[in-house]
Amino acid sequence: MAFEESELILTDKGEIYHLGIRPEDIAHKIIVVGDQDRVELITDLFDEVKHKSRHREFVCHTGTYKGKEISVISTGIGTDNIDIVINELDALVNIDFETRTLKDEKISLEIVRIGTSGILHDDIPVDSFLLSEYSYGLDNVAHFYQREIDEETSFLQSKIEEQVKVPKNVIPYLVKASETLNNRFKTDDVQFGITVTSSGFYAPQGRTIRLPLAEPNMIDSFSDFSYKHHRFINLEMETSTLFALSSALGHHATGICLGLANRRKKKFTSNYNTKIVELIKYVLDRF
Numbered sequence: 001m002a003f004e005e006s007e008l009i010l011t012d013k014g015e016i017y018h019l020g021i022r023p024e025d026i027a028h029k030i031i032v033v034g035d036q037d038r039v040e041l042i043t044d045l046f047d048e049v050k051h052k053s054r055h056r057e058f059v060c061h062t063g064t065y066k067g068k069e070i071s072v073i074s075t076g077i078g079t080d081n082i083d084i085v086i087n088e089l090d091a092l093v094n095i096d097f098e099t100r101t102l103k104d105e106k107i108s109l110e111i112v113r114i115g116t117s118g119i120l121h122d123d124i125p126v127d128s129f130l131l132s133e134y135s136y137g138l139d140n141v142a143h144f145y146q147r148e149i150d151e152e153t154s155f156l157q158s159k160i161e162e163q164v165k166v167p168k169n170v171i172p173y174l175v176k177a178s179e180t181l182n183n184r185f186k187t188d189d190v191q192f193g194i195t196v197t198s199s200g201f202y203a204p205q206g207r208t209i210r211l212p213l214a215e216p217n218m219i220d221s222f223s224d225f226s227y228k229h230h231r232f233i234n235l236e237m238e239t240s241t242l243f244a245l246s247s248a249l250g251h252h253a254t255g256i257c258l259g260l261a262n263r264r265k266k267k268f269t270s271n272y273n274t275k276i277v278e279l280i281k282y283v284l285d286r287f
Helices: 036-043 079-094 151-163 179-185 218-224 239-248 272-286
Strands: 029-033 048-055 058-065 068-074 110-119 129-137 173-176 190-197 232-236 252-262
Touching: 029 036, 029 079, 036 058, 036 068, 036 272, 079 239, 110 239, 110 272, 129 151, 129 179, 129 232, 129 239, 151 173, 173 239, 179 252, 179 272, 190 239, 190 252, 218 232, 232 252, 239 252, 252 272
Parallel strands: 029 068, 029 110, 110 252, 129 190, 190 232
Antiparallel strands: 048 058, 058 068, 110 232, 129 173, 129 252
């Protein structure tokens, strides 16, 4: 069955609609970042860059690092943009654009998000590297898709729901990162645990300036949660949809963030420029 023009939108140059790239423009190892400027910060470390493009907020560079072909793509902020990026990346590798049909042999991408985030525990220092084992989504994107949820994840979500407090109209979901990828990044240099993915930066992350919060105790309830070895370590805005859609489509995805702000201690980094480059090198050398 062919995908209709209104569902799989291609340009007259054979590019996927939002990302503005063709199948030959991307590698099968992909780093996604929120910030457009972070793309070049990463690819400045490459041995060579063979492709550069920019369309809307989506900057894409593809090249090689120590003999490995890698693409780096900016997503912009939020899970709504991740919905676009993951669906279009999958289409680029698993749909024949000439016939608009699925390929017989599917390609499984490896996708790592390098981001920044808030820290949820007193004992995690600012500038720590934070690896997501799970993401707890406070956004709604994954609810629009049919997905299989394994028993272990479902049980852990039930334990979380017994302890954490979110606004009454929010329906969270829990999704697991790729263990295959995480095994490459788990060292003594990183903290790992559950990431909270919010749908905004202010109230959805427990910040209030002029408007009061619907659930004032939400952030403290995440910080206080504990079940066996599981705990929430950080808070950001993209990972839940990245994990949910990647796993549903047969791709491997994880996220590793630099902890910029300790929300419990009210501290913010003074060392971002140095530490983000350290994190980038850490990921590149293990990807």
